[in-house]
Amino acid sequence: MGAARRNAALLAGLVAPSQLCAVVKADGYGHGALPLARAALAGGATWLAVALVEEGVALRDAGIEAPILLLSEPPTAAMADAVGHRLVPTVYTPEGVRALGRAADRSGAPVDVHLKVDTGMHRVGADPDDAVALAAAVADQPGLRLGALWTHLAVADGADEEDRAFTATQLHRFGVVAGALADAGHRPPLTHVANSAGAIAFPEARCDLVRCGIALYGYCPTPALAGALAGATGGRRLEPVLTLRAEVAFTRRLAAGERPSYGRRRPLPGGSTVATVPIGYADGVPRRLFDVGGEVLIGGARRPLAGVVTMDQIVVDCGPGAPPVAAGDEVVLLGRQGGQEVSATEWADLLGTINYEILCDIGPRVPRRVVGDGPGPADGGD
Numbered sequence: 551m552g553a554a555r556r557n558a559a560l561l562a563g564l565v566a567p568s569q570l571c572a573v574v575k576a577d578g579y580g581h582g583a584l585p586l587a588r589a590a591l592a593g594g595a596t597w598l599a600v601a602l603v604e605e606g607v608a609l610r611d612a613g614i615e616a617p618i619l620l621l622s623e624p625p626t627a628a629m630a631d632a633v634g635h636r637l638v639p640t641v642y643t644p645e646g647v648r649a650l651g652r653a654a655d656r657s658g659a660p661v662d663v664h665l666k667v668d669t670g671m672h673r674v675g676a677d678p679d680d681a682v683a684l685a686a687a688v689a690d691q692p693g694l695r696l697g698a699l700w701t702h703l704a705v706a707d708g709a710d711e712e713d714r715a716f717t718a719t720q721l722h723r724f725g726v727v728a729g730a731l732a733d734a735g736h737r738p739p740l741t742h743v744a745n746s747a748g749a750i751a752f753p754e755a756r757c758d759l760v761r762c763g764i765a766l767y768g769y770c771p772t773p774a775l776a777g778a779l780a781g782a783t784g785g786r787r788l789e790p791v792l793t794l795r796a797e798v799a800f801t802r803r804l805a806a807g808e809r810p811s812y813g814r815r816r817p818l819p820g821g822s823t824v825a826t827v828p829i830g831y832a833d834g835v836p837r838r839l840f841d842v843g844g845e846v847l848i849g850g851a852r853r854p855l856a857g858v859v860t861m862d863q864i865v866v867d868c869g870p871g872a873p874p875v876a877a878g879d880e881v882v883l884l885g886r887q888g889g890q891e892v893s894a895t896e897w898a899d900l901l902g903t904i905n906y907e908i909l910c911d912i913g914p915r916v917p918r919r920v921v922g923d924g925p926g927p928a929d930g931g932d
């Protein structure tokens with residue numbers, strides 16, 4: 551977890567004096583929410599954010615004391631749990647404010663809420679015209695305090711003029727809402743807007759707090775942003791946190807023309823050792839990876855998939871070479887081996903998706919082992 555801690559430190563330094571909120575929803579983008587939360591806090595994050603009340607409760611139950619933001623308004627049925635576990639709910643409806651007010655009254659402790667306005671993402675958030683009324687509704691609830699005003703950017707990772715102009719429009723709309731709230735006497739102690747891309751590309755969007763997910767895990771949303779980050783940090787770069795590895799379970803010598811796996815899709819170009827590795831699409835190796843030329847690392851070399859990814863296993867064309875690949879050999883699906891690297895971005899580019907989806911799809915059957923200087927057994931490396 552040294553990499554996650556160092557990424558957090560890099561981001562915290564970049565955005566200071568703004569605070570860093572580490573987004574650890576979806577089990578820390580597939581990495582494991584708890585170790586990532588601990589590493590991020592050790593690196594300088596002061597806040598955490600999750601999507602679901604259950605995710606926040608799990609972190610609290612594990613002993614995390616940092617403030618934990620819920621990125622959407624909780625369902626009414628979950629509000630007591632959110633309040634009972636000192637989570638910081640987002641609100642954007644009058645019903646949500648009233649229900650939280652009741653939950654806060656029952657708990658007897660004041661509850662900070664973060665009011666979210668929709669400035670253009672159009673997913674969740676209050677209409678900007680309703681923001682002052684909602685802030686007043688929060689003020690009317692004796693158990694609630696307005697802890698922040700916030701919004702979310704839709705195209706902060708976009709490099710073209712239109713995207714940059716839209717982000718500027720969102721920032722302008724946000725400023726107008728913040729001004730209207732202030733005019734009405736509502737001055738929340740915090741404002742926050744930026745995700746990883748916003749934090750890197752739009753210094754004016756850093757406000758009091760930035761909510762970084764993907765960058766914490768060592769990936770930039772785009773190569774251009776990686777360059778911008780390096781430019782702003784004297785050449786420092788994010789480090790991918792996760793290595794997805796397995797071991798060869800079985801090998802077979804097969805003749806040229808044999809067609810491994812379901813569908814018998816492709817003949818081997820030559821006689822080859824075909825290695826079977828016990829990890830498949832149920833574990834997050836996309837089934838289409840074979841069609842798009844996916845490779846894994848064995849013995850420090852890139853090796854193509856020899857056939858379609860199955861639910862529990864992949865087959866890898868290790869070629870005729872000596873020494874032959876054997877059962878027990880390490881297989882790196884994502885990460886480094888020898889001088890080679892396969893990244894989540896490489897898979898994402900091949901598959902026409904984003905690195906976020908590759909990371910989040912790593913399934914629950916894959917044991918998460920914390921290595922490096924993080925909590926848990928240390929066995930070296932990251």
Ligand SMILES: Cc1ncc(COP(=O)(O)O)c(C=O)c1O
Nearest residue numbers: 573621702745746761762763764
């Ligand atoms: C509301 C909100 N804020 C911040 C983030 C973090 O975004 P990123 O991973 O691009 O930093 C997300 C992630 O989807 C989000 O939904």
